[in-house]
Amino acid sequence: MSTVTFPPQPHIDGEQASASTSTRTFERRLGDSEASYFLPARADGVNDMYLRISFTAPPGLLTLERAHTAWAIIRLRNPLLASKVILKTYEDVRFTYDAPVSPNDALREAASAFEFRNETKQGVIDRYLNGPRTLSGERVSYLILSSTTPPDEATKGSREFGLTLCTVHCLSDGIAMHRTMNQFFSLVGSNKSSDELQHTLIEEWESRWGKSSRVNVNPLPAAMEDRLNAPAGRLRRAAALVDFQNTQHKLIGGHTLPRINAGARKTITYEASFDEEQTKVIVRKCKANGVSVGHALFALCNIAMIRAMGGMSPELPMMIYTALNLRPKLNPAHPSKSSHHFLTIGYHNVVLPSFLPTTTKTTHAQTQTRTRTKAHSYTGRNANVGATEKTFWLRAQSAKRQMTEYLKSDMLAARALEMAKERGRRARMWAAEDDGVAAPAPASTPSPSSSLAASAFSPSSFSSAPAPASPTLLPPAPSVAIIGLSLLGDLDALYDYSAFPSIHIRGCLCGSRQRKGASLIFAQTLAGRFHMSLGWDSNGLEPDVVNAFWHGLKSGVHEFVLPGSEMSSARL
Template sequence: MPKKLTASPEVYSRPLAHSELSYFLPSREDGVNDMYLHLGFKAPAALVTAERVLEAWTVIRGRHPLLASTVKMDPWNYEHASFVYTPPISPEAAIAEARNSFSFGHASKDILIDSFLNGPRTLHPGHLSHLFLSADPYVSSSENSTRKERFDLLICATHYLADLTAVHMIADELFTLLVSCPLTPSPATPNSIYAVLAEEFTNRNVEQLRGEWEALPSPLEHRIPVTSIGKFRSAVHKLDYARSQSRLIGGHAFPRAVGSEDRKHTVLLQASFTNERTKTILKQCKANGVTVNNCLFALCGLSWSKINGEKTNDLPLMMYSACNMRAHCNTIPEGKQKADDSCYLAIGYFNIVLPSFLPSDPSSHRSTFWHRAKSVKTQCRDFNDTPFMFSRAHLMAAERGNRAKVWAKEDDEKAAGIWSPPPKPAPSQAQEPKPEPLFPKAPSKALLGLSLLGNLDPTYNHELYKTAGLTLESLTTGPRQRRGGMLLYGYTFAGKLWLMLSYDENAFDKATVKAFWDGIIGGLGEYF
């Protein structure tokens, strides 16, 4: 019988920063941007029982309290929303709480993902994360532990508490617990998953009693340098930000479906390439001085140009993306004494602008592809190397957060039936002319978004997993999208290159989307 461990009830809270509010406020109605990470794997049945996974999930929730937090916001008060965390009073209480955010069943991968993307919302402000484990119906813990069975794991979390990088790290922690904690403890390997849970609970309790435990991690804004100190410097940074935004010119968008339904329905197109084919692609990228990520932007651009042919307009095409800001974040945030929790939202945003035309001579398409891939590399380097990176990140977070507040207020007023459009300015015989903007507004349509996760294999300790007979086979990820959303994902996992197009099939012309996807896959064959 495990020793009963208890802690005094405490409540920890902190306000959501602008970067987090920009995701929280739009998500309230239908879960826009709620994230999922699916991992398909094989393992001995006895290693991956529901109770073992639940105990491991409980450990993870204790290490990363935002997963077990709630968000509180008074109605109509868009300036103040807060994470609230009440630690469990014992390991047993922690398991009981984690059980409410854990589901075990036998649904297929496709059903799990489709239900999350298109069904009723899984998460809400009182339930920020959930773990699904699915096994074949015939698998049971009584099976021979050396026999491998197929499992599906789905980790779900709201985007305002973390990003996909954090979710991948959480998945690695969970698998590490499963393979490192023995099924039958022995003197050589005494620690069961419950023992790890109890030990970490005790350590946190001691830190809590000493006033040393920092329960909730700091937001991105507290982890990157504050550079806009002083009126002059602040003005320079705002000027740079306005100038950088004015350069984001795009005039292309996918045609909308005629008579499309109001209800969104997200579908996935996915392709993977063999280990050998992936090695060939990576080798040619290296020989040309670019990355796969650079090439995917160029492939999207050329595929779009081929679809449009001579119908394309003179405006360039623009694609948006996000970058991982963790390399620029302080491990010990402002106002804290020690390293902080790694589960937090840490992304920045950038855009890629490319020509929309296609050279008339087909023999030059290959050289055009590599030239544009190098142009993408230059734009990415400029984004990362600018001395204004941190000021732009702060200003972008504030702009996104403030914009989300305005839209949230409008949405709530419409739902309450009290919204009215802003009044038009009264006509005046002597209106003063408006000053010309410093940077004239240009068209800024984005063709689609790209989420390029890079090589995910270093995040997962494949060799350690294999010592216990656990092998990761597939990975699918993405957000619960808004109406009319479209995202292309690219990443390397298990030695393979994976591409996935996630889009609302009720919003777009399906033939155009299919031709675009075929152009990307075909381009990998044509240019590599």
């Protein structure tokens, strides 16, 4: 059975819902974290996210009719996906949501943000990352269903598909995107007929916007900052500010990937995946050494990067930044704001040594010679710098201690609020510079007491100007991360596989449109399989070093946590 071709205007026949007579519009201001992602994305979509799930399904299950209906239901349940972002001033950026006046209106609106393509995964992702921007302030989400397998060539009653969810980062994070994917699969992969799915859409609209609904309740979920417990009282706020500054001061990193300027940004994505048995071995090995797979990845990145960089500047530590899931810290939402799709992340850095046990020092000349060799001929091991398994696990355990200490701190929420405030301030300042206008006045914040202020130290990475020289104060240590690591963990708890028994997930890939010279690693387990990927700017970073790093990351998995096994890999 072939995919149904929908008419230009999708329509529910015999609609029994009571259509509204006028559009109802709701809005709220963006929080600091949201604004910090929206403002720099205006020009070229920096940080626009995507999540692609590869799966198989019966050809007749994934019709456009069912896909449009499921997408419309999801957008009713998660109104930020159907909203717009309006810039009034740098301090006043708003989500606006026009509630659909009828189920048919919701269906048409969802269809306008949906596309079916006969295109490969590489084509879909490359176009999204390197082509003209897909999203905008007017269209904050987009869903792409793709397949290159003709329906009549489906094997054993199943056809291969790819589902790519695209969202602006200011309303989304990894957990939100995976929950939305689960919702889509649960709807379109259920045993409901197409008519029954449309009836579900009518019920969803009626419960929210019908005559008997509470039409005056703003359905937009609150900003993260409004659901975290802020320190109460002037003294506690001042103490929180000093704690945040002191915490940032401890983050020392003196390494960066070597940059080039070979043209406009071009993001390349590398993938590595592990089957279910390999994933079980990895999890058991990490657990036996008292760490999670995520903690081990910090150590893997650290060692692979040292080898790729040739052990340069061993006197300075190496810093890797990561995002934190702050949803467990949020206060409960109002029942009317039941959406799961919103941005809720914090940030932290793991600092590890930048040297390995060695018997012979590697000279800078040797390093330069090695990095000029082709990546495919580099084995990932420096003959003079061999990391032992003990060193690897000690660094994984160090990463665990740093992450655990930060996540379990009573100051976590306060630090997240201060970081959001600082990110928002910088984003507004840079937006004004980009637009060629006067910088906005900083938002007023409570000033700490003089004694507390005197003990606070603002690291250079957060200062708008260098601190004045002082004979009693050493220059600030460098505080730069060499790469980012996004760890989503085991995502199987977010998916109800029993709700879509005919759909079988085969793999996942996530990433974002990047700044020039950027790089970011994603790692997660889905459907029992561990996946990791690296997105990097091939025109902004030295290819030999990045390729050596990626090779070293994969070979490190074999060396430390999965000896004697093979790993499939791909390049987009």
